Amino acid sequence: MKKNPNSTPEAAEPAAIDPVTELKRAASRMSDWRARLGAAKELAALKAPQSAAILRRLLAEDPVLPVREEAYRGLVALGEQAQAPVRKASVPVKGLDKIVVRIRKSLPNGHSFSDFKEKLKKMRLDVYDVLEGDKGEQFDAWLEEQWKASF
Secondary structure, three states, rough: OOOOOOOOOOOOOOOOOOOOHHHHHHHHHOOHHHHHHHHHHHHHHHOOOOOOHHHHHHHHHHHOHHHHHHHHHHHHHOOOOOOOOOOOOOOOOHHHHHHHHHHHHHHHOOHHHHHHHHHHHOHHHHHHHHHHHHHHHHHHHHHHHHHHHHO
């Protein structure tokens, strides 16, 4: 019996998605601190063998303090030895002053802070995301001060 070339193949059973692989991807999204924070929470709850390694990386390398704190809590919950993170004294983005000036200069004279904020978000989502996550509720006030200081 010949197969009809126009017929659709029978649906293959979808491959099982490994939750650790998905969480590892989420933990690596550098333009989404909330995804990294959520991944840290889920990795601790999942208690998979690979969870500790991913959480150790987040604790050591993530620029956003709440993500590092969640990674620390996750490691402790998994029974791992870890040192609590501390807020870094410097701004977590290298060359921030230059980035702010470059974006401000790309806008027309007389632009508003909201214009600047929107352009920063469009041009450097990675920077915007790290600063927003690191500064928390003070983000807008802090960013406005950075913008004013760049004139």
